[in-house]
Amino acid sequence: xxxxxxxxxxxxxxxxxxxxxxxxxxxxxxxxxxxxxxxxxxxxxxxxxxxxxxxxxxxxxxxxxxxxxxxxxxxxxxxxxxxxxxxxxxxxxxxxxxxxxxxxxxxxxxxxxxxxxxxxxxxxxxxxxxxxxxxxxxxxxxxxxxxxxxxxxxxxxxxxxxxxxxxxxxxxxxxxxxxxxxxxxxxxxxxxxxxxxxxxxxxxxxxxxxxxxxxxxxxxxxxxxxxxxxxxxxxxxxxxxxxxxxxxxxxxxxxxxxxxxxxxxxxxxxxxxxxxxxxxxxxxxxxxxxxxxxxxxxxxxxxxxxxxxxxxxxxxxxxxxxxxxxxxxxxxxxxxxxxxxxxxxxxxxxxx
Numbered sequence: 001x002x003x004x005x006x007x008x009x010x011x012x013x014x015x016x017x018x019x020x021x022x023x024x025x026x027x028x029x030x031x032x033x034x035x036x037x038x039x040x041x042x043x044x045x046x047x048x049x050x051x052x053x054x055x056x057x058x059x060x061x062x063x064x065x066x067x068x069x070x071x072x073x074x075x076x077x078x079x080x081x082x083x084x085x086x087x088x089x090x091x092x093x094x095x096x097x098x099x100x101x102x103x104x105x106x107x108x109x110x111x112x113x114x115x116x117x118x119x120x121x122x123x124x125x126x127x128x129x130x131x132x133x134x135x136x137x138x139x140x141x142x143x144x145x146x147x148x149x150x151x152x153x154x155x156x157x158x159x160x161x162x163x164x165x166x167x168x169x170x171x172x173x174x175x176x177x178x179x180x181x182x183x184x185x186x187x188x189x190x191x192x193x194x195x196x197x198x199x200x201x202x203x204x205x206x207x208x209x210x211x212x213x214x215x216x217x218x219x220x221x222x223x224x225x226x227x228x229x230x231x232x233x234x235x236x237x238x239x240x241x242x243x244x245x246x247x248x249x250x251x252x253x254x255x256x257x258x259x260x261x262x263x264x265x266x267x268x269x270x271x272x273x274x275x276x277x278x279x280x281x282x283x284x285x286x287x288x289x290x291x292x293x294x295x296x297x298x299x300x301x302x303x304x305x306x307x308x309x310x311x312x313x314x315x316x317x318x319x320x321x322x323x324x325x326x327x328x329x330x331x332x333x334x335x336x337x338x339x340x341x342x343x344x345x346x347x348x349x350x351x352x
Contacts, residue, residue: 001181004033004264009178017175017186020248021160021213024259024268028158029116033264036117036158049254050154051236051291051332052091055322057307058153061298062234063095065349066149067102069232072346076230077108079147084114084139084218085155089127095151096131106131110146114139139218148231150222156237156277157269159214163248164196166207171196174208176260183260207244210270216280223281223341232342236291238335239272247271274339284344286351292333295326297350 001009008026012018018026028035051058070079083092092111099105111133115121121135136142163174165187173188199209222233240247250259252266259268278285287294304323311319327333340348 002033002263002265004030005183005262007033008176008183008263009181012176012178012183017177017188019162020174020176021162023176023263024160024248027259027263027266027268028160030264035264035267036120038119038264050087051326051336052087052094052153054325055319056094057300057303057323058295058326059091059094060098060303061295061300062091062151062153062236063098065234065298066095066151066232067099067105068349069342069346070105070108070149071102073147073230073343075104075108076147077104078110079108079149079231080112080143081109082112082114082142082148082150084150084152085158086113086115086124087120087153089113089124089133091151091153092124092133093127096128109149110134110143112136112142114142140221142225144225144229147229148222148225148233150231150233151236152233153236154238156212156215156218156235156272157239158267159212159218161210161212161248161270163246164193164209164211166200166203166205166209166244168205169200171209183263185260203244208246209242209244210247210273212270212273212276215272216276219277219280219341220282223283226341226343227283230343230345232340232348234348235277235339235341236336237272237274238332239274239337241275241288242273245271272337274337277339281341284342285339286342286348287339288337289339289351290329290334291336291338292327292329294338294350295333300327 031037086092111131113124113133114136116137124133164171167190170190170192172190175186175188176183177186203209247270248259250257250266250268252262257266274288308316308319325331340351342348
């Protein structure tokens with residue numbers, strides 16, 4: 001059992017089972033043993049690879065989309081340029097490099113990053129040194145007095161979820177409890193839950209439904225700021241539109257495992273409910289559309305062809321594989337989605 005696992009076993013013995021959300025939050029964010037508090041999880045030496053790490057093309061197109069949205073709104077200045085969960089800063093560095101020729105854009109932006117990992121903050125500071133990024137622990141700490149241009153790539157999937165199993169006309173919450181020196185799943189008592197009454201119509205007994213209160217709260221927060229001050233938030237993640245199913249998963253060393261096997265030492269995620277995010281946002285919403293479709297609309301194939309002209313051998317093979325991984329329906333192109341929260345002033349690039 002991991003050090004965090006032993007802490008959780010003692011906590012369960014003292015106070016009872018944990019919700020999946022509380023377990024997930026502890027595993028990811030515990031100050032001493034949490035996954036994001038103690039390591040850089042990205043790349044081949046880590047546990048997973050995100051789109052910006054696969055190819056510079058992803059960040060470049062995100063940057064150009066944000067710059068186009070800024071131009072479409074009359075080039076306001078100053079504005080907040082923000083990223084939620086920025087990894088090593090790769091996406092934002094690529095985005096800013098791609099937009100350096102957009103007159104006035106760099107002068108207008110004030111760069112803000114929402115990141116809890118000390119290791120990743122250090123990497124972001126190094127990657128974005130000339131833009132002097134300011135750091136925040138939570139999205140609601142972002143300044144709210146300027147137009148907001150924001151990107152969040154694989155951020156919402158790591159927010160803690162709760163899980164409920166349909167039992168007749170009621171629901172049983174999935175919990176994390178202990179059996180000896182091991183963690184295991186259990187079910188709480190049957191209850192009628194007002195927040196899930198609307199799901200009785202589209203589920204059957206035995207179906208699992210997931211909710212994510214932090215995701216809807218952040219959507220409400222960002223949408224309110226965008227409606228009041230203007231701007232756009234581009235969201236990229238993998239998920240669905242609220243369909244039933246257990247999507248809680250763990251990835252460690254690029255392999256899937258049980259979420260209960262190595263608390264604090266594996267990445268825990270769940271599919272994003274885009275419909276719930278859209279319903280919570282008090283602003284205009286566009287999408288979601290498959291990530292591959294969005295990238296093709298923004299011209300990724302033309303960019304890939306331009307970059308390929310200077311490549312041969314293994315470098316060319318890697319480049320071709322990266323383009324496929326980002327766009328092909330059998331890879332990230334279909335499962336991952338693109339969605340925008342926006343002020344309605346102009347159509348979001350690639351989403352209409």
